Amino acid sequence: MDPATARASHRKRKHKRRYDGQQGMASGDDDAALALFRFHESRGGVRALVESGVTTVPPLFLAPTAPVSSAAVNFVVPSVDLSLPRSDAVALVRAAARSSGIFQVTNHGVPAGTVDSALSVVRAFNEQPFAARSPLYSVSSTGAVTYATVPIPRPTDGQPVTTPLLSWRDSLILRFDDRPRDPDLRNLPAACRDSLLEYRRSLTRLGKEIAGLLAEGLGVGAERLDPVEGVLMQCHYHPPCPEPERALGSREHTDGSLFTVLSQDGVGGLQVRLDGGEWVDVAPGAGTLLVNIGDVLKVVSNDEYTSVEHRVVIKSAQEPRVSIALFFNPAKHGETDFVFGPLPELVTEEKPARYRSLSWQQMLDNRSALGHAKPSALDQFRVTASLS
Numbered sequence: 564m565d566p567a568t569a570r571a572s573h574r575k576r577k578h579k580r581r582y583d584g585q586q587g588m589a590s591g592d593d594d595a596a597l598a599l600f601r602f603h604e605s606r607g608g609v610r611a612l613v614e615s616g617v618t619t620v621p622p623l624f625l626a627p628t629a630p631v632s633s634a635a636v637n638f639v640v641p642s643v644d645l646s647l648p649r650s651d652a653v654a655l656v657r658a659a660a661r662s663s664g665i666f667q668v669t670n671h672g673v674p675a676g677t678v679d680s681a682l683s684v685v686r687a688f689n690e691q692p693f694a695a696r697s698p699l700y701s702v703s704s705t706g707a708v709t710y711a712t713v714p715i716p717r718p719t720d721g722q723p724v725t726t727p728l729l730s731w732r733d734s735l736i737l738r739f740d741d742r743p744r745d746p747d748l749r750n751l752p753a754a755c756r757d758s759l760l761e762y763r764r765s766l767t768r769l770g771k772e773i774a775g776l777l778a779e780g781l782g783v784g785a786e787r788l789d790p791v792e793g794v795l796m797q798c799h800y801h802p803p804c805p806e807p808e809r810a811l812g813s814r815e816h817t818d819g820s821l822f823t824v825l826s827q828d829g830v831g832g833l834q835v836r837l838d839g840g841e842w843v844d845v846a847p848g849a850g851t852l853l854v855n856i857g858d859v860l861k862v863v864s865n866d867e868y869t870s871v872e873h874r875v876v877i878k879s880a881q882e883p884r885v886s887i888a889l890f891f892n893p894a895k896h897g898e899t900d901f902v903f904g905p906l907p908e909l910v911t912e913e914k915p916a917r918y919r920s921l922s923w924q925q926m927l928d929n930r931s932a933l934g935h936a937k938p939s940a941l942d943q944f945r946v947t948a949s950l951s
């Protein structure tokens with residue numbers, strides 16, 4: 564190979580690695596990696612594909628098996644009425660966080676208009692002409708605001724190349740970590756910016772209340788999970804899909820957060836996996852707020868609480884679906900990485916620490932290397948019982 568060809572080939576491989584986030588791909592994946600590269604270069608997201616009139620799901624998005632849910636199980640997401648006396652609300656939160664790892668909150672004090680408006684500005688952002696939204700397109704995981712079709716890393720479980728690389732959704736991502744003030748969102752249309760900041764302000768109050776209830780449910784002081792902050796806001800737009808049963812809106816994963824507050828419109832598609840078994844639908848309720856437990860809280864609670872595995876299937880060939888996930892973590896300002904482990908109060912002789920302490924960065928590194936699904940990156944930090 565002459566030096567120029569070798570350099571070009573090296574550049575191509577580097578590009579591929581940057582975009583698929585995986586090291587050492589098999590050469591059989593080359594075409595998929597190039598298709599992924601080209602897709603990102605086009606800067607229009609899934610929405611642009613749909614606008615171009617695709618009638619089939621391109622291979623980059625193909626789910627390996629039809630993502631069916633169990634019709635046999637009638638899953639009703641636990642509901643917590645936040646206007647109940649505190650001890651009752653704590654008991655409900657505790658039961659839900661221990662069993663399914665997801666619950667819905669009612670009487671939460673977040674105005675319905677705040678949620679509706681946030682969902683509709685996300686939809687409007689994505690439905691702007693290509694020229695208005697594509698300048699923000701970036702797969703970088705830094706920056707105050709980015710817009711992209713973001714892949715969730717594939718589990719490295721030896722699945723064949725047909726594993727989908729991309730989810731059928733475009734995400735507008737706002738990052739609030741490391742910043743004492745609101746991030747610079749000047750690139751967003753003003754109405755979009757104002758609604759999303761108001762949404763975050765309102766949900767931050769709710770997040771603090773939920774953190775207190777979750778802490779009390781563990782039998783520790785409310786302040787033990789405080790201060791929390793909505794550090795990352797992912798606003799997802801799932802364009803109508805010509806073959807809904809062949810794509811996934813989101814691959815299966817657990818969230819890396821303490822907990823996540825999720826709102827969605829009435830289209831539906833969110834599913835959870837019960838006890839690592841069957842996938843079941845979470846019935847949509849337009850504007851309802853769901854709380855799901857993430858991996859940080861699973862560790863901090865020493866496995867008292869469970870992080871819920873979830874995914875999004877595409878329900879409609881006509882209707883787009885919009886959802887907003889606000890991820891809550893311990894507040895951190897500046898450069899210091901936060902380290903977390905089982906709370907000392909929850910470690911006893913009968914129940915020793917199930918995890919070693921780990922830093923947020925270690926957790927992120929493991930998630931991108933091993934994928935976000937179970938068996939999870941977290942298992943790397945699990946303390947295994949000594950056999951001797």
Ligand SMILES: O=C(O)CCC(=O)C(=O)O
Nearest residue numbers: 797799818833875886888
């Ligand atoms: O779109 C949804 O309902 C779920 C989104 C989600 O799971 C996430 O952003 O982590």
Ligand SMILES: [Fe+2]
Nearest residue numbers: 817818873888
């Ligand atoms: Fe999630």
